[in-house]
Amino acid sequence: MSNELPARQFRAVWISDVHLGARECQAARLAEFLQQVETPQLYLVGDIVDTWKLRRRWYWPSSHNAVFTRIMKMEQLGTAVILMPGNHDEMLRDYLxxxxxxxxxxxxxxxxxxxxRRFLVIHGDQFDDVIIHAKWLAFIGERAYTIAIYVNQAFNYIRRKMGFAYWSLSAYLKQRVKAAAVRDYREKLVRAAQDRKLDGVICGHTHFAEITDINGIFYMNDGDWVESCTALVEHLDGRLEIIDFRPTNQLQVAV
Structure with missing residues (x-):
């Protein structure tokens, strides 16, 4: 799969976990993706801005402005933008x-x-026990993940020099450490969709893009724009697909 989108027009687009304000945010790639998108509905599913990082150190280059500029341009052209707060931009919940x-x-x-088909759309931190009961652990985990990303960059620089393809060490480590937590998170969101008699849930938060059918209820996570560079889209014919916008794309799943 290349980073050429199969179509420019979609019924809906979902992105989350962009983390504008963080150095590891791949804002330029997201701005490029949004430039290729025409949609009547854009869902920003939480953690669009990383206020945790901005409180510690201000970082806002022109590439981060470009993302906001493109979103505002889409809004001016008639796209309905639904913004959902996450745990990294939770102050927006004051404006629900x-x-x-x-x-x-x-x-x-x-x-x-x-x-x-009807889907619950939510960031998902409301179902994360660490965020709910031990937020200090989330801050520690966020620091560790940031370090892992920088190690991953050096690791893949060496891999490229040796002629090997990109492989995310940080994503691998995070998946190994958080596998049980993600499984619990997934099950809680599926139950929430079942309780509302819906066909599934669309969320973010974990940075793991996936479309999974769990006993007839679809769990869909749109990933992130720190490593995955993924978005969930609904095609004009109603198909749902994860778009991988990295230079070396691997993921393409439709339901």
Whole structure:
């Protein structure tokens, strides 16, 4: 799969865990992706801005501005933008229910696909026991993940020099460490969709892009723009797919 999108027009696009304000944010790649997208519905599913990082040290290069500029341009052209706070930009929860032009801030919402399927859309930190009961552990984990990303960059620089393809050491380590927590998180969100008699859930938070059918309920995570560079899209015919926008793409799943 190349980074050439199969189509420029989608019924809906979901992105999350962008972490603008963090050095590891791949803002330039996201801006490039958004330049190729035309959609009536853009869901920003939490952690778009990383206020945890910005509180410690201000970092806001022009590439991060470019993302906001493109989103505002889409809004001006008629795209309905649904902004959902996550744990890294949780101060936005003070503005739930408010609208600014075509931008609406919600804690969660329901998306209905062309074929009538209904999905809960939510960042997902509300279902993370660490965030709920031990937020200090989340801060420690975030620091460790940041270090792992920088180690990963050096690791892959050496791999490229040796002629090997990109392989994410940081994603591998995170998946090994958080496998049980992600499994629990996934199950809780699926139960939330079941309780609302929905067909599935669309979320972020874990930085693991996936589409999984769990006993007839679809769990869909749109990934992140720190490492994965993934988005979830609904095609004009109602198909849902994860788009991988890294230079070496590996993931393409449709339901």
């Amino acid at each position: 229910g408010m609208s600014f032009g075509n931008v609406k801030i919600l804690d969660d919402t329901i998306h209905t696909t062309l074929d009538g």
